[in-house]
Amino acid sequence: MQNQEQLEAQFQAKIDAGIKIEPKDWMPKEYRKTLIRQISQHAHSEIVGMLPEGNWVTRAPSLRRKAVLMAKIQDEGGHGLYLYSAAETLDIDRDSLIQDLHSGKAKYSSIFNYPSITWADMGAIGWLVDGAAIMNQVMLCQTSYGPYARAMVRICKEESFHQRQGYEIMLTLAKGSPAQKRMAQDALNRWWWPSLMMFGPKDTDSTHSETSIKWKIKRMSNDELRQRFVDATVPQATLIGLKIPDDKLNWNPERGHYDYGEINWTEFWEVVKGNGPCNKERLAQRVKAYEEGVWVREAALAYAEKKRTKSPISEVLV
């Protein structure tokens, strides 16, 4: 019989050797807890993240734009479902995770508490929000927990299409009439800073990074990923003639990176605490959808039960 210390040493050796941890493997309680927290928050973000874009389905400017937007929103719903499934492999049931979201106990990404007020916001969300998400999620394809890493591979492929469709909306608006260009610039102005906040608090204020990096749940720190996002996105804005709303933004040849201004951390923590512009509205919409979907869940369960208990004679009679 091995003691706790030996088990932990073997676990860390596996992580260091790049061997994936699978659901039935031994893992420290804290590793399991961290994964449940992060994967479920990620799943909630995908599901709540459908709302700002859902706001524009009926008002998309063409049938093509509408079809693409609907496909994207459906993808986000699918991502939420893979991620809930990945979390369930850690011995937690989906219903309790959803209850934690609805009660306000579980977090979801701060970005989805901002309103989507013009069509250009659909471009900015795809370009910046999905762009930030990919930066983070490409790293998560290498995460140490097998089911999470595998879910991320498919999610990243879809996010990459989402980012391009958003950028294409921005490009079209930026090349359009002066009013359309203003609309694109206004969306960039409003979504830029919240997108940088998606990467989480700065490294010195991040409570989980050190352990998560040790366990290779996270492979890079919040600030490293944020910097990568800034470096990749600034040239994209320049290419379509839009200006990043940051007077301190400057290429730093010594660092080989862009320097950028200070994020408003007071705003970030207020949004995380539930006091952002749309927190209450978003949660109320999710709770309402859940309550209105009771009959669907009951019907699906009744059907599954019927299939399980079906005898050959009842099959003939049905």
Ligand code: BYC
């Ligand atoms: N918002 O120690 P830290 C999408 C919390 S959706 C809210 O650095 P960690 C899409 C953090 O939870 C994809 N809370 O934490 C969908 C912690 O609080 P707790 C979204 C935040 O976990 C639809 C505390 O602050 N992506 O692509 O090491 C349409 C301290 O932070 C935030 C993911 O979910 C925030 N932004 O690192 C379009 C990626 N940041 O839990 C697109 C998966 C931090 O102790 N998640 N907090 O109460 C992660 O990679 C990590 O969880 C984070 C934070 C980088 C976000």
